Amino acid sequence: MKYSLSNLAASAAIAGTALAASGDFNVLTMNVAGLPAILQGNDVPGDKTVNSKTMGSKFSEYNYDVIHVQGGKGLVHSDFNYHAAIYETDSHPYRTATSGGVPFGSGLNSLSTKYFFNYNRVKWNVCSNASGADCLTPKGFTFIRKTRTNPSLTPVRVQVDEGIFVDFYNLHADAGTEPDDLTARAANLKQVADYIDVHSVGNAVVVFGDTNSRYSRTADAIRVFRTQNGLTDTWVELIRNGVEPTAESLCDNPSTTNYCETVDKILYRAGPTVDLKATHWSYESNKFLQADGNVLSDHNPITANFTYNPGTTLRQSNFWGGPWGNWFxxxxxxxxxxxxxxxSLTVRGADRLDGVSVQLTDGTTFSHGGSGGTAASLSLAANEFWTGAVLCQGQKDSHTRNFYIKATTSTGRTVEAGKTTSDCLTSTAPAGWQIVGFMGQDGDEVDQLAFVYAPQ
Incomplete structure (x- = not known):
C-alpha cells in the first residue's frame, strides 16, 4: 500500500529510544521534463505519458531511498502534468501529493522508501520571464525531514534511523542567463539558504534538485550554500577533488563522464547529532533510457550515496508533537x-505543555515554549542525571501539540506538567548518556519536541 502525506492518520504509540545505528542511504534528483508537450517538447522523443511511466518503473527498479523530481526546461518545476503516470508504475511507499498541474502547482515532488514528516512547499519571492515563463506557476522549493519509523504522522522532516534525522530540500531555480534571470536565480538560492538558517539550525541537511546554476558561470550564486550554510557539493568533493571548476564542461545526454558539469546538484552537511559523509556520486543517465535507447529526459539524473553515524558527543531522541511554531x-x-x-529542570503546563527549561551545571539555560500553566521544578544532585522523559500529544485547534511531559532522573525521581493523553512516546537516553537540551518547535506552548543527549 502506498501512502501520501494527505492520507496519513495519527496513531498512538509508546516506544523506547534505541541506540542510534550507523548506516547509509542514497538519493536521486531528476528533472523529469514534465510540462505538457504543447508547452515544451524538451527535445525528448516519444510520448510523455509513456516516458513518465517508464521513469516510475525505473524509480522502483533501482529503489533509491529518496528521490526528488522537477521538470520543465526554462519554465517551471517537476512532473506538473505527468504526476499520475510516474506514480502509476512507482512502488515507493511514501510520496508527496501533487500540488496541481500548470499553472497551479509547483510540480516539485518527492518519493521515498522511508517515512517523512513536516512537508512544506515554499514559493519563490522573485521570478523572471526574461528567457521563458518561470513565473507561469508558483515555483519554489520544498522541505522535508525524514524518518524510518512513525514517531509523529503529522506532515515535515526525514528520520533515516532511530535518532538520525536529516533535512531534505528540493528546488528548481529560475532558468536562463539574461540579467533578470541571474538576479531572480540568485534570489531563489539565497531564499533557500536563508530558510535553512532558520528552519534547519543544528541539523544535518541535504539539498538536491535543479539549481539552473554552474560553478563555471561566475554570475551564478550557487556558492551561497557553501559560504552561508556550510554545505559541500558532492560532485565537487568526490569527482573534482574539492576544486570548483572555472571552465565550462558541458555534458552529453546520456553523459559519458562524471567530470562534466550540469545544473543539477546534490549538496550536504553533517549536524551536531549526526555525522554525514558522501561516499559516491554519479550520473545515472544510462539507467534511465527508453526501450529504443533514447533518453527519458533532457537532464542527466544524478545520484549520491551517504553514510551516517550517530554523533560522538551529542545525539537526539525522536520527535513528538506537531510541526507548528518556530524551530529551535x-x-x-x-x-x-x-x-x-x-x-535543574523546570516544566510548565495546565491543559497542555506550556514550557520546558533545563539549567546546566555551568549556568547555561535552555528554555522553550511560553510562560503559561503551573511550573514544577526539580534540582539534580551532583551524581544524578536526567535520563528519560514521556511526552504525550493531542489535538488543539486541529494542530498536533504536546500536552504532557514527565521527566525521570537516574535515581528515579520525576517532575511532570500538563495532561496525559492516549498518544505518548517514551524517550530514554542510551546507556551512559543523559538529556541536556532540546530541539523542536514552539510558540506560547511546546508544539514539537525532541531531546538532545550527551555522555554522562
Missing part, C-alpha cells in the same frame, strides 16, 4: 560546551 535547537550551543550536565 540547543545542539549548536551544546556542541561548544565541555561535559554538559543538567543541574
Amino acid at each position: 535547537s540547543d545542539a549548536p550551543k551544546l556542541a561548544t560546551l565541555s561535559k554538559p550536565k543538567a543541574a
